[in-house]
Amino acid sequence: DAGITQSPRHKVTETGTPVTLRCHQTENHRYMYWYRQDPGHGLRLIHYSYGVKDTDKGEVSDGYSVSRSKTEDFLLTLESATSSQTSVYFCAIKGRNTGELFFGEGSRLTVL
């Protein structure tokens, strides 16, 4: 158990509304990631963080922002949700001694 908690696990919202997904870890890992999973696209990296207040873009960062004000929390924000952002979002942390990522259970977001 990598100690990762995602919230909310399920959310339905309307186009144009802001949405924030939270990832919380209990093991003081430096690197945290947000991925989205979509049929036919696999897992795509949105943003990642390499420390408090240090973040970088991934493959599909448009329309998303992130913040990390504490080691344990990594927030993903959709400023104005669109239907194309309907997806399952996974948070991950990087193992200290390996290149492996450990994933949370996912947050399913539906934008109507």
Added chain:
Amino acid sequence: DQQVKQNSPSLSVQEGRISILNCDYTNSMFDYFLWYKKYPAEGPTFLISISSIKDKNEDGRFTVFLNKSAKHLSLHIVPSQPGDSAVYFCAASSSGATNKLIFGTGTLLAVQP
């Protein structure tokens, strides 16, 4: 541009037989490769990895083979079990960007009893 490709969206095998899942990559800078397994409504879990200095890595029923010249890796599961039914993702990273894992599109494996 998909840097990591899994061209078979699905695969069906009989219990006890071998499952072979394939993955191709285009970025010659990739030097570390991983396989993940994902059950419905759960997060992906790490299965096995291989560094580019090796061409094979084995862990129990799971073996990953790497062919660098062909930019191809494969995951062999022997013998396959019904509990292996899941989506399998391959992923890759480079030593110049160790903090970014690039994933393929996944292959749904169904192991028939």
